[in-house]
Amino acid sequence: MTTFLGLQTLDELTNYYYGRTPDEIMKAGYTTGDAGAYNPIFGAIAWANFNLEANLFAALPKFVWDYSGARIFTAKGDTLTDKGSSNNTAKGGNVEGGLIPDSVKPTIEEVQFKPKTLVYPFEVSELHEHLVEGSRDDLFGSLAHQRIYAADQFKENLNNMLTLDPAVLANEAADDLTLLDLESIPRIVSNDAEEDAVALGWNDAFDPWRGTASIDRDSATTYDSTVNSAGASLTTSDVITNSTFTDTLSDIRIAGGKEPNLLVGGQDTYSEVQKAYFNAVRIQNASEARSEFNVSVNGINTFDGQGVGLHISTVYGLPFIPTKDSPGSTSTNAGDLFILNTSADKMAPNKPLLGLQVLKPILYYEASKRQQGWPFIVDSFVDRALYEMLAETTCRNFKAQGKVINILKGN
Structure with missing residues (x-):
């Protein structure tokens, strides 16, 4: 049980933690501009002023790696x-x-998946680590400090992989390098018509698992997902409407025979979907309007009134998960809206139609003075650590997946 120390002021708090009084910190008779007169005190922890969320990575189901391929x-x-x-x-x-x-039988294609090695390393020098732990110097950057930030940053990097849009890559060489990353959802949920419309200059930009799988969307529509545009064609943009959304749902059901269970889009996509349904609810019958109320913010009350606006959690019963990483987002267009099916595959129990197949979950490794053999294990006087994962994005039914592209940002 923590005992309340009875500290009432910042002076008392400073004295308790640092053994110094304000007079010792700010020397009497000197100005803050005099060298050595003012000793600023910083907290050891640094604030991360970034959005490090990884919603798509979190939303996709994870399952154990057993087979390095699937029959489709x-x-x-x-x-x-x-x-x-x-x-x-x-x-x-x-x-x-x-x-x-x-007798008759369906045609079966073998698709191979290869686990990807995913890593996030970081380190600190032996001197720095000892100063953090054994001196009164104010320092940031020990392994303990970095470990918290690195965990979030690693997951954000994985989210970036999953949302990579092949259309933003400059050439095929740049695309080839991304094959070391998790396969992206924009490449998996695509079709030959989108590949032709984007016209990047190489014919396999929207063929998932290039180099290991034999999926070629140019040869047939076998591996096509549903790709609809908010505009009149796959090369034109427009605001998203309820009609576009319901038509896409219908196309997915017809093609895959399954009901999607997850919507994913950028924060700008979420905003455009809100606008599509906002007009239908913003004008309420006065007799049905809820009572007026006010909201307090730090003790300051707003005027009495009614709340306006609309937050969407589901659309036609499908949960909407927004992510800051928004494939398809430009200065004029919102990100693509993915309509996914991550439910279990009845042909392969305990495996989702779309998800992350994991050979090795995220693990933390450390080579430091806390480990036997340090520092020779890393051949230098540093403490080193890393997060590692072996996994790959897999899909067992392309027809059950879909997306809406070319969503124009409205006013």
Whole structure:
């Protein structure tokens, strides 16, 4: 149980923690401009004034790596040949006492996944670490300090990988380097029509798992997801409407036979979706309006009135998860709206249709004076640490995924 020290002022707090009084910190008879007269005191922890959220990484289901690949149906086994002359129909209707038609089967494609090695290293010199722990100098940057920031930064980097838009890459060489990262959702949830419309100059920009898988969206529509535009075509932009959203849901259901369960988009995407539904609710019948109220902020009250505005948590029952990393976002366009299905694959129990397959979860490693053999284990007088993960983004049903692109930022 923590004992209350009874500290009432900053002077008392400073004296308790640093053993110095304000008079000792600010020397009498000197100005703050005199060298050595003023000894500023800083906190050891640094504030991270950045948004390090990783919502898409957090929202995707994670499952254990067992197989480095999957089989995907690329064509239905739904057409029977006629065993004789009008013996049976293509769908299976058979003449009474007739011959049994030849067997049929779907076409199966093997898709290989390769785990990606994902790392975030950091370090501090032996001298710095000893000064942090064994002196009264005010320092920042020990492994303990960095460990907290690095954990959030590593997850943000993973989120950046998942939201990478191939359209922002300058050339194929730049795209090739990104193959070391987690496969991105914009590349997985795509189709040949989008690849043609974007026209980046190389034909495999929207082929996921390039180098290991044999997915080529130029050859057929086998691996196509649903990609609709808020504009009249895949090359034009417009504000998103309820009609665009419901039409896309319909297209996904028809193509994949499944109901999506997750919406993901940028904060600007979230804003545009709010606008699409705001007009429908902002004018209320006066008799139905809730009672007036006010809000207090640091003891200051607002005028009495009614709240306005709309926060969306779901659209047609689908949860909307906003993320700051927004593929497709430009000065004029909001980020793409992804309509995903991360539910379990009935063909592969305990595996989601879309998710992160993990061979090795995020682990923390440290080579420091706290470890036997330091400092020779790292061949220098430093304390080093890193976060590491072995994983890859996988998808077992492209048809169950979709997105809306070219969402114009409205007023």
